[in-house]
Amino acid sequence: EAQVTQNPRYLITVTGKKLTVTCSQNMNHEYMSWYRQDPGLGLRQIYYSMNVEVTDKGDVPEGYKVSRKEKRNFPLILESPSPNQTSLYFCASSLDYGNTEAFFGQGTRLTVV
Amino acid sequence: KQEVTQIPAALSVPEGENLVLNCSFTDSAIYNLQWFRQDPGKGLTSLLLIQSSQREQTSGRLNASLDKSSGRSTLYIAASQPGDSATYLCAVNGGANSKLTFGKGITLSVRP
Numbered sequence: 001e002a003q004v005t006q007n008p009r010y011l012i013t014v015t016g017k018k019l020t021v022t023c024s025q026n027m028n029h030e031y032m033s034w035y036r037q038d039p040g041l042g043l044r045q046i047y048y049s050m051n052v053e054v055t056d057k058g059d060v061p062e063g064y065k066v067s068r069k070e071k072r073n074f075p076l077i078l079e080s081p082s083p084n085q086t087s088l089y090f091c092a093s094s095l096d097y098g099n100t101e102a103f104f105g106q107g108t109r110l111t112v113v
Numbered sequence: 114k115q116e117v118t119q120i121p122a123a124l125s126v127p128e129g130e131n132l133v134l135n136c137s138f139t140d141s142a143i144y145n146l147q148w149f150r151q152d153p154g155k156g157l158t159s160l161l162l163i164q165s166s167q168r169e170q171t172s173g174r175l176n177a178s179l180d181k182s183s184g185r186s187t188l189y190i191a192a193s194q195p196g197d198s199a200t201y202l203c204a205v206n207g208g209a210n211s212k213l214t215f216g217k218g219i220t221l222s223v224r225p
Contacts, residue, residue, distance in 0.1 A: 031211055043202075043215040050211075058212060090156065097211045098144055102204075106156040 006105035023091030032074040036087040119216035134188040136203035144206040
């Protein structure tokens with residue numbers, strides 16, 4: 001089944017403790033991105049990647065890192081999480097840059113205390 | 114800067130009603146527009162994708178239209194069912210970094 005898989009689905013952590021949210025897609029998509037969803041603010045892009053080893057900042061990149069060493073994987077790294085990073089995170093992928101349909105993972109609900 | 118608006122924020126209708134969900138955007142220079150469904154605590158499920166050169170797309174009871182020049186899209190749901198209750202989001206792909214700009218969504222409740 002074609003899908004975008006995120007792990008974990010739920011995570012509670014403490015301020016400052018490094019964490020990684022994994023994202024994997026099995027559709028051989030070139031383009032991957034991360035969004036966060038917050039009440040009243042909607043979905044906003046954090047980082048994106050057009051292909052392996054090509055990543056760039058979205059609208060709200062502060063406090064996050066990403067890497068794209070393999071085509072299928074695009075982990076989101078929070079080096080020192082803070083409470084304002086408490087949010088619902090989504091990974092997305094599409095065949096390529098531009099005119100193609102975006103597929104989203106099931107989301108990761110992160111709480112930083 | 115692209116802005117996407119969905120009004121109203123919530124809608125409640127009786128089962129069986131045909132309904133229209135609206136989406137407007139400020140910059141008509143888009144690659145495509147996509148409608149998603151989000152159930153509580155769940156991910157985003159893609160419903161329909163309309164390319165900038167297209168006027169509409171259909172899937173089952175759903176029909177989405179796009180008027181790029183006026184910056185509007187509508188999602189038509191025929192014969193609504195309680196299972197259609199969810200939040201519906203529209204998103205435009207402006208091409209620059211292929212970022213999707215989302216509206217805040219319309220939470221639909223279909224009463225039995």
